[in-house]
Amino acid sequence: MANVFNWQLGRDMHYQYGADRPARQVAWVFDTNKCIACQTCTIACKQTWTWGRGQEYMLWNNVETKPYGFFPTGWDVKLLEMLGPASWRDGVYQGETVFEKAPEGERVLGWQPEAEDWSHPNVGEDEPAGETGRGTYVGSIPHDVWFYYLARICNHCTYPACLAACPRNAIYKRPEDGIVLVDQSRCRGYQECVTACPYKKVMFNPVSGTSEKCIACFPKIEQGLQTQCVTSCIGRIRFAGFISPPGEVNESNPIDFLVKVRKVALPLYPQSGTEPNVYYVPPMHAPKPFLRQMFGPGVDEALETYTKAREDRDLLGLMMLMGATPYIIHAFKVEGEVAKGFDASGKELVSVPLREPTFTRKYFDEVRDVYLHNIT
Numbered sequence: 001m002a003n004v005f006n007w008q009l010g011r012d013m014h015y016q017y018g019a020d021r022p023a024r025q026v027a028w029v030f031d032t033n034k035c036i037a038c039q040t041c042t043i044a045c046k047q048t049w050t051w052g053r054g055q056e057y058m059l060w061n062n063v064e065t066k067p068y069g070f071f072p073t074g075w076d077v078k079l080l081e082m083l084g085p086a087s088w089r090d091g092v093y094q095g096e097t098v099f100e101k102a103p104e105g106e107r108v109l110g111w112q113p114e115a116e117d118w119s120h121p122n123v124g125e126d127e128p129a130g131e132t133g134r135g136t137y138v139g140s141i142p143h144d145v146w147f148y149y150l151a152r153i154c155n156h157c158t159y160p161a162c163l164a165a166c167p168r169n170a171i172y173k174r175p176e177d178g179i180v181l182v183d184q185s186r187c188r189g190y191q192e193c194v195t196a197c198p199y200k201k202v203m204f205n206p207v208s209g210t211s212e213k214c215i216a217c218f219p220k221i222e223q224g225l226q227t228q229c230v231t232s233c234i235g236r237i238r239f240a241g242f243i244s245p246p247g248e249v250n251e252s253n254p255i256d257f258l259v260k261v262r263k264v265a266l267p268l269y270p271q272s273g274t275e276p277n278v279y280y281v282p283p284m285h286a287p288k289p290f291l292r293q294m295f296g297p298g299v300d301e302a303l304e305t306y307t308k309a310r311e312d313r314d315l316l317g318l319m320m321l322m323g324a325t326p327y328i329i330h331a332f333k334v335e336g337e338v339a340k341g342f343d344a345s346g347k348e349l350v351s352v353p354l355r356e357p358t359f360t361r362k363y364f365d366e367v368r369d370v371y372l373h374n375i376t
């Protein structure tokens with residue numbers, strides 16, 4: 001057992017192995033405010049990676065409606081029940097992680113979903129919290145009646161619970177980019193990783209008898225391309241790239257800018273202790289106490305900054321670059337009314353206007369004698 005620093009907890013913690021951070025760490029930012037739950041990402045991932053035998057039920061990418069949606073059923077409610085309510089003081093987590101709270105003889109605190117738990121990926125879809133009686137009116141932020149969509153993939157954690165729990169050393173974290181993979185030739189299907197992952201993002205294949213998980217589209221990452229879930233995203237809610245190690249910040253790096261400079265993107269359930277590397281812009285309209293449990297103590301600052309994004313040219317420009325190119329944007333800058341993205345060599349990949357031009361359609365076309373608006 002080693003003592004490692006977890007920047008999301010603001011403190012050291014116990015972990016099974018030493019803190020050999022990769023040369024660079026793959027990371028994502030998802031903006032929950034823009035997701036429409038069209039599930040295009042889910043299907044893009046499924047058609048690419050999980051169309052084989054034994055994978056029928058698998059969704060390495062899923063999009064669930066919060067607060068009542070889960071895949072598998074109740075995954076995060078169970079996590080919160082096991083860890084207890086998260087409490088923070090001055091940005092430092094006061095509770096225990098899944099490693100520190102592991103039962104005697106175990107490496108990680110976890111639970112094993114039943115087959116039934118994987119059977120209802122759309123449970124709770126579009127189901128709001130709050131009373132929706134006659135005359136319900138949604139007029140202020142946060143809303144009394146609310147739900148939001150949470151898109152999820154494996155977090156390619158810095159301290160993966162799946163890796164720590166594997167008795168076969170079949171799970172490894174690539175030193176070149178931090179992608180977490182299951183070595184299929186070593187896995188014997190003990191499913192300790194399934195039990196351990198707090199996010200339930202390892203799945204067991206009953207045909208091959210091995211565990212499988214999101215591979216971060218590593219053949220694309222290796223070619224400088226963003227992952228399938230990112231490039232297929234209809235809502236343009238996603239960025240894939242690399243995050244700098246703790247204590248280092250590269251202001252022109254989109255992921256660093258959103259996570260460390262403007263701090264609008266936050267980790268999912270940081271109290272798990274795995275240092276997850278998918279970062280979320282929290283939803284503006286949901287109750288803050290709920291969001292603080294899910295995204296940690298940075299929620300208030302993140303939302304305050306996000307709501308002023310229109311006045312923040314760098315933040316606005318960067319958000320306009322989301323979904324604008326299939327390539328990984330390593331650096332960006334805003335010049336005049338244009339935001340530009342660059343690859344690792346500094347070559348320009350894409351440029352987008354800060355504000356899309358708008359055109360007002362005439363009400364009536366005299367030449368063709370036709371109304372151009374819906375007049376019914």
Ligand code: SF4
Nearest residue numbers: 035038039041233235
């Ligand atoms: S494709 Fe994008 S907008 Fe559609 S569900 Fe997935 S994350 Fe949300």
Ligand code: SF4
Nearest residue numbers: 154155157161162197
């Ligand atoms: S999200 Fe789960 S499966 Fe993915 S690296 Fe973290 S612990 Fe492992």
